[in-house]
Amino acid sequence: MSTPGIDSELVTAWLDAHIEGIEGSYKFTLIEGGRSNLTYMVTDRHGRRFVLRRPPLGHVLATAHDMAREHKIISAVGTTDVPVPRTLGLCVDASVNQAPFYVMDFVDGVVLDSPEKGAELSIEQRKAVAFDLVDVLADLHAVDVDAVGLGDLARREGYVERQLRRWTRQWADSRTRDLPEIDEVAHLLAASIPQQHSVSIAHGDYRLGNCLTNLDSNRIAAVLDWELCTLGDPLADLGYLGVYWADPDGNGQRSNDPTGAGGFPSYQQLVERYAARTGRDVSNIPYFVAFSAFRLAVISEGVYARYLHGAMGDDVDEEILNGFRDAVEELAVGALTTLRSGI
Numbered sequence: 001m002s003t004p005g006i007d008s009e010l011v012t013a014w015l016d017a018h019i020e021g022i023e024g025s026y027k028f029t030l031i032e033g034g035r036s037n038l039t040y041m042v043t044d045r046h047g048r049r050f051v052l053r054r055p056p057l058g059h060v061l062a063t064a065h066d067m068a069r070e071h072k073i074i075s076a077v078g079t080t081d082v083p084v085p086r087t088l089g090l091c092v093d094a095s096v097n098q099a100p101f102y103v104m105d106f107v108d109g110v111v112l113d114s115p116e117k118g119a120e121l122s123i124e125q126r127k128a129v130a131f132d133l134v135d136v137l138a139d140l141h142a143v144d145v146d147a148v149g150l151g152d153l154a155r156r157e158g159y160v161e162r163q164l165r166r167w168t169r170q171w172a173d174s175r176t177r178d179l180p181e182i183d184e185v186a187h188l189l190a191a192s193i194p195q196q197h198s199v200s201i202a203h204g205d206y207r208l209g210n211c212l213t214n215l216d217s218n219r220i221a222a223v224l225d226w227e228l229c230t231l232g233d234p235l236a237d238l239g240y241l242g243v244y245w246a247d248p249d250g251n252g253q254r255s256n257d258p259t260g261a262g263g264f265p266s267y268q269q270l271v272e273r274y275a276a277r278t279g280r281d282v283s284n285i286p287y288f289v290a291f292s293a294f295r296l297a298v299i300s301e302g303v304y305a306r307y308l309h310g311a312m313g314d315d316v317d318e319e320i321l322n323g324f325r326d327a328v329e330e331l332a333v334g335a336l337t338t339l340r341s342g343i
Contacts, residue, residue: 003028005038005057010096015042018089019103022048036303037065037227041106050088054101056306065227067100068092069153073226074104076148077201082140083107083222109212109221118258121215126264128218133208134270136220137241138277141200141234150231156199159232160291164190167298174302176325181332185294188339194284196233204228206237207244209256228299238274239288242267243296243331255323290338297331300324 002008012024022044029041031051040052055065071090078084085104092100112118118126145151155162168186205228214221245267246252246259254260275282304324 003030003040005030005054005097006040006052007097011052011101014091014096015089015103018091019050022046022050028052036299037067037070037225042103049106050103051085051106052101052103054097055099067102070226070229071102073150073153073201073229076150077140077143077223077226079148080139080143082136082143083220084226085222085224107212107222109214111209111211112213112258113209113256115255115258115260118261118264121258121261123263125215125218126258126261129208129213129220130259130265130270131273132219133211133241134273135277136211136223137203137206137237138274140203140206140223141237141278143201145199145201145231150201153201153229154231156231157196159196159199159202159230159236160193161190163232163236163291163295164193167295170302171298174298174305176301176305176308179329179332181329181336182294182297185290185297185332185335185339188336189287189291189294192287194287197281198234199231200234202230202232202234203237204230204240206240208258209244233288234278234280235282235285235288236292238271238282239285239290240292240296241270242285242289243292243334245270254327286338286342290335293331293335293338297328297335300327300331304328 006028008026008028012026015022015026016024023046025045027043031039031041036056038054038056041049042052043049053067053070055067068090071087074084075087078086085107088103088105090100090102091097094100110117112129121129145153164186171182171186203223203226205225206223210225211223212221213219244254244257244259246257246262246264248264248266249262258264271282271285274280304321307321307324
């Protein structure tokens with residue numbers, strides 16, 4: 001394979017046979033930034049660009065990287081007003097590329113995934129982009145799951161309880177060290193599970209860094225990275241935003257989120273806008289922020305473990321590796337603080 005994770009000859013043959021309007025030869029370029037499923041820019045001989053997604057190299061957990069499921073979700077959401085790339089094809093024959101993959105249209109836009117990128121936006125742009133992010137989330141949560149064919153995606157009831165079991169089990173499978181804070185957070189969350197009042201498509205990783213933003217219109221051009229999507233409590237997605245969102249002065253920043261630049265609306269403003277658009281009771285949002293920090297800690301530990309085992313490539317950046325290790329501990333402590341004192 002000339003490009004890690006891509007069998008150029010077999011994938012080229014599959015693309016020529018199954019995707020209309022493109023023609024080999026193809027250039028495959030791994031897109032930097034993805035720490036889980038691998039994403040490639042593919043350019044055909046006429047310069048048309050599209051995107052290919054496949055699971056990470058090496059050992060992966062059984063339920064974490066289902067390409068057919070991800071393709072189904074994006075295809076279904078694509079029939080609504082929620083902006084997503086148009087899907088072009090799915091290959092489930094692992095003999096083609098050693099793992100299933102799917103392809104989708106390339107969408108032009110900027111991934112706002114650092115304070116430096118946030119700093120390039122005017123204050124008015126920061127406000128407009130932040131509020132559109134919330135509006136798109138509200139639109140996603142308004143989608144009729146049965147009407148778009150996703151009613152069988154997952155169980156509808158008991159979302160938080162189900163997720164706590166999943167991520168507690170995944171922590172046991174992925175952990176590289178003992179971390180008592182994680183165990184304490186899991187215990188506290190399980191002891192105070194809120195009643196679920198509604199069900200929606202839950203993206204599972206919703207933030208600016210997983211969207212393409214059109215900086216001409218200051219609107220979300222496409223929502224990406226649907227691998228954690230399920231049916232569940234919509235407040236989980238809103239709580240997840242709170243894990244990433246820095247305050248207007250840039251305090252509480254994460255290195256892969258633009259709000260660390262400062263000047264963005266406050267998280268409370270996002271919560272209030274979401275409540276106004278959806279009519280949902282958001283009084284228990286601190287629980288969902290802590291719940292989301294716990295999930296992200298476990299996910300980060302999984303990525304850290306894959307780096308240690310070489311599944312994310314041989315060229316390991318020690319700074320990135322240590323960043324994931326430290327993030328697990330920081331997220332666990334943050335979740336404990338939120339559970340004890342609120343946002």
